[in-house]
Amino acid sequence: MTKFLRLGPAGSEIPAMETADGVVHDLRPLAADIDGSFLESDGLRRARDLAAELPVLEGARELRVGPPIARPGAVLCIGQNYAAHAAESGNAAPTVPILFFKHPNTVVGPFDDIHVPPRAEKIDWEVELGVVIGTRARYLASEADALDHVAGYVVSHDVSERTWQKAESGGQWSKGKIAETFNPLGPALVPADEIDPQALRIWSTVNGEARQDSTTADMVFSVANLVWHLSQYAVLDPGDLLNTGTPEGVAMSGRFPYLAAGDVVELGIEGLGTMRQRVVPAPR
Incomplete structure (x- = not known):
């Protein structure tokens, strides 16, 4: 199962993706945040397809877990x-x-x-x-x-x-x-x-x-x-x-x-x- 996360201090969260093997990847090469623009552009599929090319987010387990989507419009x-x-x-x-x-x-x-x-x-x-x-x-x-x-x-x-x-x-x-x-x-x-x-x-x-x-x-x-x-x-x-x-x-x-x-x-x-x-x- 794939999990999309936002990690780090409130207001400065890093978009991330945890793959089924437990590795947490940094999504910043693909997107500034997990927001409406990322979702609308088929970002979840693109991130999964490119998982092997995305860098590992070092220290991910020590970071605060933020809400997994950026501030929603509604x-x-x-x-x-x-x-x-x-x-x-x-x-x-x-x-x-x-x-x-x-x-x-x-x-x-x-x-x-x-x-x-x-x-x-x-x-x-x-x-x-x-x-x-x-x-x-x-x-x-x-x-x-x-x-x-x-x-x-x-x-x-x-x-x-x-x-x-x-x-x-x-x-x-x-x-x-x-x-x-x-x-x-x-x-x-x-x-x-x-x-x-x-x-x-x-x-x-x-x-x-x-x-x-x-x-x-x-x-x-x-x-x-x-x-x-x-x-x-x-x-x-x-x-x-x-x-x-x-x-x-x-x-x-x-x-x-x-x-x-x-x-x-x-x-x-x-x-x-x-x-x-x-x-x-x-x-x-």
Whole structure:
């Protein structure tokens, strides 16, 4: 399996590719970053084809792991896309996809801290399959075309502040979703042709205790359906991130306490890797 990474200090990440033999290659001879331009130009395929010619990135294992895509133009999110999660939220499964947005500066690395804003009291975890758009999806004719526009998949963490989401957003959800660091992403982007997005185990733990454990086969709306559906309303651009919903097992269910400073959340998806974040107060 091939993994695309961005390694190094925040804001100065180096684009990289780990091949199946575990060697990490420097992508800078091919691209300045793993961004929409690189993805749209078939960069993932070109990098794999040229792997033997790319230099090894020395010291890669010691570098910080950043989000595997550069700052996306849009972060689109789907709510209640697992029937059991809709039920624990007190709702029936939706009949059409529920859409909300996150600010691009929510996206941070997979091992970066989650910053709890002032006044926040109900911080919740949500592991999600992230879909990265590779080529522009504009008013697609059919669902059958949708996956051709997907570059790859990644583990995504849709952090939420539930009071802000439910009581302070005027019927919308975004205020509870848009705080800085509220979307850790990574550790790697795996090309779409190496993953079946509807057959992946997806899970999370808090302080080592199990919380979520499900499979993407239980999605109400598949990845293909979501990409096709959203393209009827918006033009999806290369590098955009689509979060596809979370399974049951969140704090909002009432079964678990909300996150507090010092807690550690681990999240993973089969084939895509694992990430880990510590919860800390936001800097003033």
